[in-house]
Amino acid sequence: xxxxxxxxxxxxxxxxxxxxxxxxxxxxxxxxxxxxxxxxxxxxxxxxxxxxxxxxxxxxxxxxxxxxxxxxxxxxxxxxxxxxxxxxxxxxxxxxxxxxxxxxxxxxxxxxxxxxxxxxxxxxxxxxxxxxxxxxxxxxxxxxxxxxxxxxxxxxxxxxxxxxxxxxxxxxxxx
Amino acid sequence: xxxxxxxxxxxxxxxxxxxxxxxxxxxxxxxxxxxxxxxxxxxxxxxxxxxxxxxxxxxxxxxxxxxxxxxxxxxxxxxxxxxxxxxxxxxxxxxxxxxxxxxxxxxxxxxxxxxxxxxxxxxxxxxxxxxxxxxxxxxxxxxxxxxxxxxxxxxxxxxxxxxxxxxxxxxxxxxxxxxxxxxxxxxxxxxxxxxxxxxxxxxxxxxxxxxxxxxxxxxxxxxxxxxxxxxxxxxxxxxxxxxxxxxxxxxxxxxxxxxxxxxxxxxxxxxxxxxxxxxxxxxxxxxxxxxxxxxxxxxxxxxxxxxxxxxxxxxxxxxxxxxxxxxxxxxxxxxxxxxxxxxxxxxxxxxxxxxxxxxxxxxxxxxxxxxxxxxxxxxxxxxxxxxxxxxxxxxxxxxxxxxxxxxxxxxxxxxxxxxxxxxxxxxxxxxxxxxxxxxxxxxxxxxxxxxxxx
Numbered sequence: 001x002x003x004x005x006x007x008x009x010x011x012x013x014x015x016x017x018x019x020x021x022x023x024x025x026x027x028x029x030x031x032x033x034x035x036x037x038x039x040x041x042x043x044x045x046x047x048x049x050x051x052x053x054x055x056x057x058x059x060x061x062x063x064x065x066x067x068x069x070x071x072x073x074x075x076x077x078x079x080x081x082x083x084x085x086x087x088x089x090x091x092x093x094x095x096x097x098x099x100x101x102x103x104x105x106x107x108x109x110x111x112x113x114x115x116x117x118x119x120x121x122x123x124x125x126x127x128x129x130x131x132x133x134x135x136x137x138x139x140x141x142x143x144x145x146x147x148x149x150x151x152x153x154x155x156x157x158x159x160x161x162x163x164x165x166x167x168x169x170x171x172x173x174x175x
Numbered sequence: 176x177x178x179x180x181x182x183x184x185x186x187x188x189x190x191x192x193x194x195x196x197x198x199x200x201x202x203x204x205x206x207x208x209x210x211x212x213x214x215x216x217x218x219x220x221x222x223x224x225x226x227x228x229x230x231x232x233x234x235x236x237x238x239x240x241x242x243x244x245x246x247x248x249x250x251x252x253x254x255x256x257x258x259x260x261x262x263x264x265x266x267x268x269x270x271x272x273x274x275x276x277x278x279x280x281x282x283x284x285x286x287x288x289x290x291x292x293x294x295x296x297x298x299x300x301x302x303x304x305x306x307x308x309x310x311x312x313x314x315x316x317x318x319x320x321x322x323x324x325x326x327x328x329x330x331x332x333x334x335x336x337x338x339x340x341x342x343x344x345x346x347x348x349x350x351x352x353x354x355x356x357x358x359x360x361x362x363x364x365x366x367x368x369x370x371x372x373x374x375x376x377x378x379x380x381x382x383x384x385x386x387x388x389x390x391x392x393x394x395x396x397x398x399x400x401x402x403x404x405x406x407x408x409x410x411x412x413x414x415x416x417x418x419x420x421x422x423x424x425x426x427x428x429x430x431x432x433x434x435x436x437x438x439x440x441x442x443x444x445x446x447x448x449x450x451x452x453x454x455x456x457x458x459x460x461x462x463x464x465x466x467x468x469x470x471x472x473x474x475x476x477x478x479x480x481x482x483x484x485x486x487x488x489x490x491x492x493x494x495x496x497x498x499x500x501x502x503x504x505x506x507x508x509x510x511x512x513x514x515x516x517x518x519x520x521x522x523x524x525x526x527x528x529x530x531x532x533x534x535x536x537x538x539x540x541x542x543x544x545x546x547x548x549x550x551x552x553x554x555x556x557x558x559x560x561x562x563x564x565x566x567x568x569x570x571x572x573x574x575x576x577x578x579x580x581x582x583x584x585x586x587x588x589x590x591x592x593x594x595x596x597x598x599x600x601x602x603x604x605x606x607x608x609x610x611x612x613x614x615x616x617x618x619x620x621x622x623x624x625x626x627x628x629x
Contacts, residue, residue, distance in 0.1 A: 031424040037370065037386025076499075112544065114524040114537060114566055115392050115611060116436035116449065117493055117500055119406075119413075120456035120477040123433045127454075146412060147433045147451075151369065151390045158585050 068094060068103075068171035071129050072164065076113070078124035080132060084169075088129060091171060092136035103138075104172040105129050107147040108154070110163035115149055122147035129169035216596045219348055220275075220285045221259045222311075223250040224266040226293035226304075245304075245337050246293065250278055251377060252341030252355040255600065257575070257593040258348075260285070266292065287311045289348060295324050304336070308344055318347055334379065339618060345573075352529075354571040356618035359578055359602065360384075360394040360403055361589055362611040371405060371418075372609075376571075376591075378602050384420070394613045395437045397463075403613070404428060404437040404446065415448055415465070428465030436480045439463065440507075441487045447471075449479035449492075458492055460507065471509035482527045482534070483507075484551070491515065491525045491534050491551075502536060504551060515553050522547075524567060530574035533594075535559075537566055546579060546592070559594060567610060572617040578602065580610035 068091045071084035080088065095101055107126030109118040126145035134140050154170075155162035226246045246263065253259045260277045275283040293306040302324040308317045320343060322336055335356060342353025357376050362369050368388040374381040385391060387409035394405040397417070404417045415434035418425045428437065434450040440463075447460045453470065456477045461468040472478040476496030483490055491504050500523045502515040516522040521539035528535065533556050538547040543563025548556025564582035571578065575595055580587045587610045589602040603609045 031426040034385065034418060034423045034425050036423070037383040076495075112539075112542075113500070113521065114480065114493075116480040117477065117495075117523050119392065119433055119435050120449065120451065120479050123451045123456065124477070145432075148390070148408075149392070151392060156585075158582075 067173055070168040070170050073125055073167040073169075075110070075163070075167065076121065078121060078128045080128055084129075085132065088132045089136065092133050092138055095133065095138050095142070099139075100175070102142045102174040103133075103144070104174055105143060105145045106152075106170040106172065107145065107149075108152060108166055108168050108170060109150045110166040111150050111153065111158065112163065113150070115151070118149035119147050119151075120149075122149045125167075125169050129171075214596055216257075218258060218260040219289065220262070220277075220283055220287050221253060221344075221348075222262045222264050222287055222290045223253065224264055224290060224292050226266075226295070245334075246291075248334055248337040248377075249291065249341050252338055253344065254278060255355070255377060255591075256341075256345050256349070256351075256353065256573070257596050257598050258345065258351070262287070266294075289317070289344075291344060301325065306340055308347065318343060334375070338375070338377075342618065351573045351575065352617050354573050354576065354614070354617060357572060358615045359589070360396065360613045360615070361580075361603070361609060362391055362394065363605060364608040371403065374589075374603065376602075376614075381603075384418070393435050393437065393611060395439060396613050396615050397439050398441055398443045398616050400616045400618075404439065406435040406437070415450075417463075417465075426464065428461070429459075429468065438481050438483055440483050441485055445487075447481035447483065447490055447492075449481065458490065458509075460490075471505065471507075480524055482525050484527050485529055485531045489551070491527055493523045493525065502534065502549065513553075515551075516549055518555070522549075526569050526577075527551075528570045528574040529572055532574065535568040535570060535577055535594075537568065546577065548594070559592060559597075567612055569612050569614050571614050578612040578614050580612065 069087040071080065071087045073084065074081065095103065105126045107122030107124065109122050123145070126147055130143050130145050133143060150166070153162070153166040154168065155165045223246050226244070250261045250263055254261045260283050262275055262277050262283060264271070277283050288311050290309045290311055291306065292309060293304060295302050296305050300323070303321050304324050305319070305321050307319040309315065310317050320340055338356035341355040345351060345353035345355070354376055358373050359376060361372050361374065363372050366388065368386070369390045370386060371384040371391050371394055372381060373384055387407060389407060389409035392406040394403050396403055401421055402417050402419050404415065406413050406415050413431055413433055413435065414427050415429040415431070415437055416425050416427050428434070428446060429448060429450055432451050433456070434448055437446050437448040439446055444463055445460055446463055446465065447458060449456050449458055455475060456479050457470055458472045458478045458481050459468045459470050471490070472494070474494065474496045476494050478492060478494045481490045481492040488507050489504055490507055491502055493500050494503050495501070497514070499520045501517070502522050502525050503512055504515050505512040515534070519538045519540050521537070521544070523537050525534050525536040531551070533548040533550060535546060535548055537544050538558065544565055545561060545563060546559040546565050546568050548559065550556060566580050568577045568579040575593060577592045577594060578589055579592065581590045586606070587608050588605060589609055589612050591600045591602050592598070
């Protein structure tokens with residue numbers, strides 16, 4: 001008898017905890033407090049002497065970034081070229097050899113056009129690459145996508161040579 | 176602002192009205208000189224006299240922290256409006272021998288129409304600035320203003336007070352809202368991140384707002400001027416957030432995916448933005464806290480970059496549903512969709528002027544991205560720049576100036592263009608990439624909106 005009432009109390013406590021947690025999840029987020037930047041530039045004169053950003057180059061947290069080839073796109077396009085399909089097919093074969101690999105596909109653009117439009121275009125490029133891999137047989141749950149638009153160019157140049165390298169789907173392996 | 180404004184007697188008001196009509200520029204059929212179309216416009220000749228001839232002992236209130244005289248700050252503000260020919264003269268001096276020159280060193284042939292006088296007066300609560308705008312021919316006092324020479328708790332005079340006074344003078348003599356007491360938000364690549372910055376319209380008081388070390392895109396002001404929305408990657412995936420500049424509290428408006436291009440409605444109660452939540456970039460409208468999002472566009476093309484009409488009943492946005500990015504207009508509920516631009520292969524980044532007359536945007540001709548205007552009726556206002564490298568045009572509260580990013584030699588910085596005259600002014604001269612500007616609402620509107628919103 002004593003043992004049974006003990007179990008009842010455990011169940012009651014568990015139900016209360018679960019209900020409390022569910023209640024918390026319904027509350028709107030309280031908001032994040034953003035601290036002031038540690039180093040701000042001197043108040044200013046046009047022509048201040050800020051340290052330029054490190055050249056954007058490669059993006060994100062990249063484990064094994066050289067294991068999969070980028071797929072490149074034409075200007076303002078997200079359709080896959082033959083060369084892009086070849087690269088993606090090779091990537092798919094690599095992914096099939098190791099079912100534990102998970103993947104983040106980054107969609108990137110060249111610097112022409114506005115940031116907002118290029119964010120949407122980068123999204124489409126990442127999705128086009130994802131859709132190809134899924135159609136090749138890769139489990140959709142292994143793939144995430146993100147668009148950086150023109151915010152993280154591989155080549156920071158300002159000519160077609162640089163632009164052609166920046167219009168890409170880039171693959172980041174997550175083990 | 177602890178200031179008194181006195182209103183003009185009737186004759187002076189009439190004089191000011193005449194000045195108002197004289198100052199309204201027609202949108203002339205100018206021609207291109209170099210990279211910007213320039214048009215000669217009438218400017219109101221105005222004198223800013225030296226302030227503080229008889230300073231009370233111990234007061235050096237005419238200088239700011241950089242040794243710049245308060246009257247020089249005011250004169251520069253008036254010059255930057257592009258509505259005035261600004262001259263500096265000692266108080267009480269007659270017309271200079273050899274003719275007058277404006278502060279740019281250009282001769283002034285027209286008669287002076289107005290004069291700003293200022294002095295420091297001792298008072299019970301401390302010394303005060305007494306500023307007066309005088310109509311030149313009658314010497315009638317038009318408006319006056321008084322405020323503490325040194326703000327409470329400060330050790331030096333406040334540039335912001337001069338900006339506020341410049342806006343009063345501008346508003347009275349031109350009928351246009353001034354924009355001297357405004358700030359411009361922008362993005363700068365610095366120390367490995369793309370951070371949010373603020374700067375006054377005259378290029379001073381620059382400050383970094385964020386230090387995430389990540390990517391921030393597309394800042395947008397709340398009409399109350401206390402909050403900025405933007406897309407940030409600092410938690411990994413992009414989120415659309417709103418940062419309160421006073422409390423520094425940041426709330427999430429949308430987690431996307433890829434939520435961006437936020438624009439507050441003119442009443443501040445709603446946000447329009449783009450997200451690929453439905454698998455494709457579409458325009459959504461939500462409450463200002465991001466709740467109750469409603470999808471407005473349903474097209475397989477990319478729909479992004481919404482901008483509200485001043486009345487808040489329509490939106491202009493970019494869509495590539497025709498095959499190339501073009502501007503479209505729809506009602507705020509998504510109905511009555513109309514294509515707005517047809518010339519050129521790329522029309523994007525629209526911003527509807529506060530007076531509703533023009534929609535500034537980026538257009539690409541032969542691969543070069545320049546600024547252009549189009550009316551809400553589709554009537555072209557022409558191209559504003561040549562030479563390419565221009566992006567992100569955003570209107571000032573006066574619907575006359577645009578701030579935009581301009582790329583020269585691979586480096587982007589912010590410039591301000593007077594759409595009426597073609598005058599171009601560099602706002603930032605950084606060696607770091609600087610772009611994505613957003614012009615704050617005017618100080619008067621900020622005060623009004625913040626009191627309304629609490």
